[in-house]
Amino acid sequence: MNQLTPPFSEEHEELRASIRGFIERELTPHAAKWEEDEWFPNEVFTKMAGQGLLGLKYPQQHGGQGGDYLHEAVLIEELTRIGSGGTAAGIGAHVNIATPPIWKFGSVEHKRTYLEPAIRGEKIGALAITEPGAGSDVAALRTRATPVDGGWVVNGEKTYITNGVRADFMVTAVKTTEEGGHHGISFLIVERQEGVKSAALHKLGWRASDTATIAFEDVFVPAENLLGAEHEGFKLIMANFQWERLAMALGSVGAMRVAWERTAQYAGERETFGKPLSGHQAIRHKLADMATSVYTCQCVTYDALRRFVNGEEPLKEVSMAKLLTQRACFELMDECLQIHGGAGYMRGDSGPAPHVERAVRDARLGPIGGGSDEIMREILGRLL
Amino acid sequence: MATAESVLKPDFAAKRKHFIFKDEHEALRESVRNFALKELAPHAAEWEETTFPNSVFTRMGELGFLGLDKPEEYGGQGGDYFSAMVLAEEITNANSGGLAMGLAVHTDMAMPPILAFGTEEQKQEWVVPAIKGEKILCLGITEPDAGSDVAGIKTRAVRDGDDFIINGSKTYITNGHRADVIVLVTKTDPEAGYDGFSLFLVPMDSPGVIKEKKLEKMGMHASDTALLAFQDVRVPASAMLGQEGRGFYHIMWELQGERMIGAAGCVAAAQKCFDHTLKYAKEREAFGKAIGHFQVIRHKFADMATKIEAGRQLVYMTAYRFANGEYPVREISMAKLYTARMACEVADECIQIHGGAGYMREYNVERVWRDMRLNRIGAGTDEIMLDVIGRSYGL
Numbered sequence: 001m002n003q004l005t006p007p008f009s010e011e012h013e014e015l016r017a018s019i020r021g022f023i024e025r026e027l028t029p030h031a032a033k034w035e036e037d038e039w040f041p042n043e044v045f046t047k048m049a050g051q052g053l054l055g056l057k058y059p060q061q062h063g064g065q066g067g068d069y070l071h072e073a074v075l076i077e078e079l080t081r082i083g084s085g086g087t088a089a090g091i092g093a094h095v096n097i098a099t100p101p102i103w104k105f106g107s108v109e110h111k112r113t114y115l116e117p118a119i120r121g122e123k124i125g126a127l128a129i130t131e132p133g134a135g136s137d138v139a140a141l142r143t144r145a146t147p148v149d150g151g152w153v154v155n156g157e158k159t160y161i162t163n164g165v166r167a168d169f170m171v172t173a174v175k176t177t178e179e180g181g182h183h184g185i186s187f188l189i190v191e192r193q194e195g196v197k198s199a200a201l202h203k204l205g206w207r208a209s210d211t212a213t214i215a216f217e218d219v220f221v222p223a224e225n226l227l228g229a230e231h232e233g234f235k236l237i238m239a240n241f242q243w244e245r246l247a248m249a250l251g252s253v254g255a256m257r258v259a260w261e262r263t264a265q266y267a268g269e270r271e272t273f274g275k276p277l278s279g280h281q282a283i284r285h286k287l288a289d290m291a292t293s294v295y296t297c298q299c300v301t302y303d304a305l306r307r308f309v310n311g312e313e314p315l316k317e318v319s320m321a322k323l324l325t326q327r328a329c330f331e332l333m334d335e336c337l338q339i340h341g342g343a344g345y346m347r348g349d350s351g352p353a354p355h356v357e358r359a360v361r362d363a364r365l366g367p368i369g370g371g372s373d374e375i376m377r378e379i380l381g382r383l384l
Numbered sequence: 385m386a387t388a389e390s391v392l393k394p395d396f397a398a399k400r401k402h403f404i405f406k407d408e409h410e411a412l413r414e415s416v417r418n419f420a421l422k423e424l425a426p427h428a429a430e431w432e433e434t435t436f437p438n439s440v441f442t443r444m445g446e447l448g449f450l451g452l453d454k455p456e457e458y459g460g461q462g463g464d465y466f467s468a469m470v471l472a473e474e475i476t477n478a479n480s481g482g483l484a485m486g487l488a489v490h491t492d493m494a495m496p497p498i499l500a501f502g503t504e505e506q507k508q509e510w511v512v513p514a515i516k517g518e519k520i521l522c523l524g525i526t527e528p529d530a531g532s533d534v535a536g537i538k539t540r541a542v543r544d545g546d547d548f549i550i551n552g553s554k555t556y557i558t559n560g561h562r563a564d565v566i567v568l569v570t571k572t573d574p575e576a577g578y579d580g581f582s583l584f585l586v587p588m589d590s591p592g593v594i595k596e597k598k599l600e601k602m603g604m605h606a607s608d609t610a611l612l613a614f615q616d617v618r619v620p621a622s623a624m625l626g627q628e629g630r631g632f633y634h635i636m637w638e639l640q641g642e643r644m645i646g647a648a649g650c651v652a653a654a655q656k657c658f659d660h661t662l663k664y665a666k667e668r669e670a671f672g673k674a675i676g677h678f679q680v681i682r683h684k685f686a687d688m689a690t691k692i693e694a695g696r697q698l699v700y701m702t703a704y705r706f707a708n709g710e711y712p713v714r715e716i717s718m719a720k721l722y723t724a725r726m727a728c729e730v731a732d733e734c735i736q737i738h739g740g741a742g743y744m745r746e747y748n749v750e751r752v753w754r755d756m757r758l759n760r761i762g763a764g765t766d767e768i769m770l771d772v773i774g775r776s777y778g779l
Contacts, residue, residue, distance in 0.1 A: 288773035381682030
């Protein structure tokens with residue numbers, strides 16, 4: 001399935017090859033250790049920046065590569081080759097959710113202070129929206145920014161924040177009116193400082209990702225760190241949802257492809273009853289079913305991507321792609337585990353394929369993160 | 385590009401044309417749809433009892449619908465491959481799986497091999513009147529003892545001077561009773577394995593062609609399905625279609641187009657069933673509100689819409705490759721496999737949403753359910769698709 005497929009062209013495939021080479025050389029060999037450590041080092045960001053990979057879609061005047069969402073899409077697919085969902089997630093949070101609002105809604109000063117060093121890998125960003133009492137239902141946010149002389153004082157708690165321990169700045173959703181809700185939320189860029197207290201969380205998967213609860217205790221944020229219009233932060237949230245969900249769909253397509261390839265290879269080598277696993281019809285049909293699922297997910301996701309890049313606002317298509325791919329990816333990973341048998345269940349040095357059980361755990365987040373399956377169905381149900 | 389202002393107002397009501405379709409396809413879509421709704425759908429229930437009449441072919445021939453993607457020199461419209469897909473999609477508005485299948489056998493299964501492998505004389509004799517709807521075509525592959533396993537075909541054609549004598553039996557032949565000619569798969573050299581098959585164009589009024597039975601089916605009732613016997617049927621050597629010994633490969637090629645069109649039909653039929661059920665769910669009340677407003681039902685629709693969209697993208701992307709000269713057997717098999725299963729699942733969920741009404745003939749959903757079930761069997765079963773896909777990876 002390596003034919004050139006719209007919307008990608010030759011140029012994107014060259015980029016793909018170069019990113020893949022870099023990732024397989026510099027990142028993949030360390031994935032197992034980072035997973036055990038529940039942390040990947042910050043130098044991953046500087047290494048990525050050295051290749052220009054943190055600013056593919058950003059304009060050259062800010063130190064980016066001047067590409068577009070299609071180049072970014074290639075990166076997202078290839079990041080899955082690290083074999084560590086958590087590492088891909090940390091990079092993705094920086095590139096796909098924390099920095100885009102600054103690029104789109106930030107002032108020149110914001111871009112100079114946060115976006116440009118972020119593209120250089122010198123400052124690491126996080127997007128802080130979810131709270132203990134508000135996940136998919138963002139209108140229920142409670143973190144409060146109280147106006148004071150020269151800015152705000154922020155109090156509240158955010159959770160499940162990717163890059164939450166290491167982030168130098170957090171693009172944070174806060175209530176700026178008593179009621180909050182759709183016209184009472186604003187975004188502030190909060191720098192790490194005293195009063196910002198992060199605590200790492202331990203997860204089913206995405207282990208190498210630094211995911212944290214962040215408490216804000218009387219944190220002062222200067223007035224100039226307001227991102228976008230006051231009280232209109234809901235727009236910022238909505239503006240990037242489509243790309244975030246599309247990015248998740250692309251990530252799943254990439255991850256499914258890698259897992260399928262590795263599993264097919266394993267099935268061709270592993271012998272049972274005197275022949276390779278793939279010589280048994282039941283296993284061959286499993287692999288065929290899985291390949292069909294990969295291709296289906298790819299077609300749906302690429303169509304949504306093409307529409308997104310064309311400026312069509314494809315809310316329906318993106319929601320469908322997110323819903324379909326996240327569940328399909330988890331199911332595929334589970335089948336990969338099944339084909340690997342006992343070897344698939346082993347971790348670390350205990351088996352020949354420790355990436356398999358990790359991939360299943362990593363994939364389980366898909367139907368939850370970025371808007372759960374149920375939220376996707378709700379959006380779609382209301383559109384129909 | 386998204387802006388803060390635009391993203392709050394999704395344009396989900398806008399027309400969302402896929403890039404493979406141009407304005408002319410949309411115009412064609414409109415005219416096929418109107419024709420199907422006005423001239424076919426009103427008779428659908430009756431045709432479930434009687435099978436659809438041959439006049440459907442002549443009428444569609446008049447309208448130019450039987451040769452949309454066929455060359456103008458044979459009376460076709462000279463359109464591209466996507467125009468044939470438009471027909472496959474819009475003909476579902478006739479509310480008759482059997483009619484759609486009878487037409488597809490004529491335009492997309494039997495006709496393409498004659499155009500691709502036939503002599504000029506054969507094209508003039510069969511394709512020209514077929515595009516006019518004056519002659520009807522069918523295709524004979526399956527036998528009582530050989531279905532998906534095409535290599536197991538036993539019908540024999542033996543050379544006798546300048547002629548061939550054909551003996552054997554074919555079954556599940558759509559249009560088998562009404563057709564004027566059959567594209568027949570025979571074995572000409574039993575020792576040569578896959579290289580021992582040849583195709584023939586056999587007029588259905590030839591002495592020795594026996595229409596043994598009208599077969600009764602679970603669904604697709606509007607189509608005529610035959611069990612045929614061939615007893616010492618004599619045809620001239622000029623009736624051979626394509627190269628001697630290449631019949632297996634010819635028919636494998638034919639099956640790709642057939643599967644592609646079938647997949648497009650599955651998506652369209654599922655969409656139509658979905659639309660029909662959506663309307664019902666907005667009208668039907670339970671516990672004081674329309675059932676569509678219950679979250680569980682709303683989510684059922686969201687899931688179905690997602691599956692249908694996935695099928696559509698599979699079909700369009702694969703058709704795009706096919707039309708651009710690739711021969712994507714693997715992806716066609718995937719599209720065929722996925723859409724056939726999907727259409728069955730959607731039809732079943734639509735019955736569920738209709739409740740008791742769905743089980744009644746009056747609401748037409750049970751017909752879709754019965755009709756769609758064939759797609760997981762015909763033109764290569766799910767299991768054959770899985771085998772083709774698996775083997776395509778060298779597994």
